[in-house]
Amino acid sequence: MQMKVILSAAVSLDGYLDDLSPNRLKLSSDEDWAEVKKLRGRCDAILVGAGTVRKDNPSLVIRDEGIRSARIAAGMDPDIVKVVVSRSGDLDPDSKFFTEGGGRKIVFTCRPVATELKHAADIVVSPQITAASICAELSSRGYRSLMVEGGSTVLTMFLTEGVVDEFRLAVAPFFVGQAGAPRLVGEGAFMWNKDNRMVTAGVERQGDMTVIHLIPRKMDEDRKYMRMAVEASRLCVPSPTCYCVGAVVVTGSGDIYKGYTHETGQANHAEEEAIAKALAAGADLAGATIYSTMEPCSTRSSKPRSCSRIIMDYGFGRVVYALREPACFVSCEGDGMLRRAGIAVDVMDEFGPEVVEINSHLLG
Numbered sequence: 001m002q003m004k005v006i007l008s009a010a011v012s013l014d015g016y017l018d019d020l021s022p023n024r025l026k027l028s029s030d031e032d033w034a035e036v037k038k039l040r041g042r043c044d045a046i047l048v049g050a051g052t053v054r055k056d057n058p059s060l061v062i063r064d065e066g067i068r069s070a071r072i073a074a075g076m077d078p079d080i081v082k083v084v085v086s087r088s089g090d091l092d093p094d095s096k097f098f099t100e101g102g103g104r105k106i107v108f109t110c111r112p113v114a115t116e117l118k119h120a121a122d123i124v125v126s127p128q129i130t131a132a133s134i135c136a137e138l139s140s141r142g143y144r145s146l147m148v149e150g151g152s153t154v155l156t157m158f159l160t161e162g163v164v165d166e167f168r169l170a171v172a173p174f175f176v177g178q179a180g181a182p183r184l185v186g187e188g189a190f191m192w193n194k195d196n197r198m199v200t201a202g203v204e205r206q207g208d209m210t211v212i213h214l215i216p217r218k219m220d221e222d223r224k225y226m227r228m229a230v231e232a233s234r235l236c237v238p239s240p241t242c243y244c245v246g247a248v249v250v251t252g253s254g255d256i257y258k259g260y261t262h263e264t265g266q267a268n269h270a271e272e273e274a275i276a277k278a279l280a281a282g283a284d285l286a287g288a289t290i291y292s293t294m295e296p297c298s299t300r301s302s303k304p305r306s307c308s309r310i311i312m313d314y315g316f317g318r319v320v321y322a323l324r325e326p327a328c329f330v331s332c333e334g335d336g337m338l339r340r341a342g343i344a345v346d347v348m349d350e351f352g353p354e355v356v357e358i359n360s361h362l363l364g
């Protein structure tokens with residue numbers, strides 16, 4: 001079972017998670033805080049580092065009755081599972097992490113811990129703890145979604161290992177200005193760097209906070225899904241009136257829907273075929289990614305909506321395509337239309353020659 005990992009953090013304008021005072025720094029607005037609580041409500045488990053438990057003494061409990069009821073209605077436990085990682089095992093069993101909330105508590109640690117802590121939580125001892133090993137253990141216990149709330153060391157671990165599916169970053173409009181205060185992340189070889197940028201899937205305001213929703217682009221995954229789209233396009237019967245295109249929809253929860261040109265109807269484009277399957281399955285397409293072997297169309301004579309329009313209407317967060325639509329039939333403006341709508345667009349040129357070869361009946 002694949003686990004979905006959502007990172008969530010609030011920072012000051014100068015990138016600090018906290019200041020140097022002994023008290024927890026309030027970065028979030030009330031509106032932002034309400035959204036964070038809702039996001040917690042959608043996750044099976046929440047993780048923080050021992051540094052955060054020692055410094056902030058957070059309870060990490062879901063108290064809102066509406067959120068608890070929604071969890072029960074969705075077949076989830078009303079209480080979130082709380083996870084803490086501590087190399088030293090130096091954790092106070094009287095801290096709120098252990099004493100508050102009815103959900104299971106789990107400690108990942110490298111050393112044997114005190115008996116009191118063993119009574120307060122499940123203890124997982126391992127000589128080396130990584131983000132991947134935490135997720136593997138939680139996944140083996142049947143948990144499907146994990147919210148990682150920091151602090152700095154823990155965020156660095158998940159981001160350098162590349163164990164992230166979504167990153168919610170809330171920016172508060174003030175400066176901390178104290179060197180030595182914890183920053184968002186520490187030093188590290190980050191998977192997302194100047195050569196592999198994250199994708200900005202959305203930006204919103206929550207009170208005076210600016211919330212950025214980032215999708216960590218993973219090149220190996222992009223290649224895997226574009227390969228699927230290319231193979232789907234090979235199932236299309238070549239015709240003088242259309243390109244052979246394949247498309248793959250990947251939802252936020254990792255569900256995959258494939259389609260190819262004319263798969264179920266003579267006027268259907270590949271994107272429409274894949275999206276129709278996702279909708280038939282009840283998938284949530286908000287923020288989803290669609291891979292297409294060709295630039296999504298911007299005008300249609302046979303239908304009221306173009307593929308680009310449909311992608312925008314369903315709230316897709318990202319479009320990845322391999323080949324710009326050649327000017328055989330129309331002058332396609334899908335790329336620009338999608339970008340202007342705020343959708344992240346990436347072009348995987350490396351697949352272009354193969355798409356041309358599959359369409360040799362038109363592009364010979």
Ligand SMILES: NC(=O)c1ccc[n+]([C@@H]2O[C@H](COP(=O)([O-])OP(=O)(O)OC[C@H]3O[C@@H](n4cnc5c(N)ncnc54)[C@H](OP(=O)(O)O)[C@@H]3O)[C@@H](O)[C@H]2O)c1
Pocket residue numbers: 008009010011016017018019024025027048049050051052053055056085086087088089090109110128129130149150151152153154155157182
């Ligand atoms: N603004 C926000 O959104 C936000 C959210 C959370 C926290 N924070 C702030 O972040 C600060 C804490 O950050 P931090 O970096 O000091 O602490 P942290 O990331 O919360 O915890 C670090 C600790 O976790 C344990 N740990 C981390 N990686 C490990 C690994 N691979 N294996 C074993 N143990 C590991 C170690 O515990 P041991 O020391 O026990 O060995 C380490 O010292 C606080 O000031 C807090 O207020 C801010």
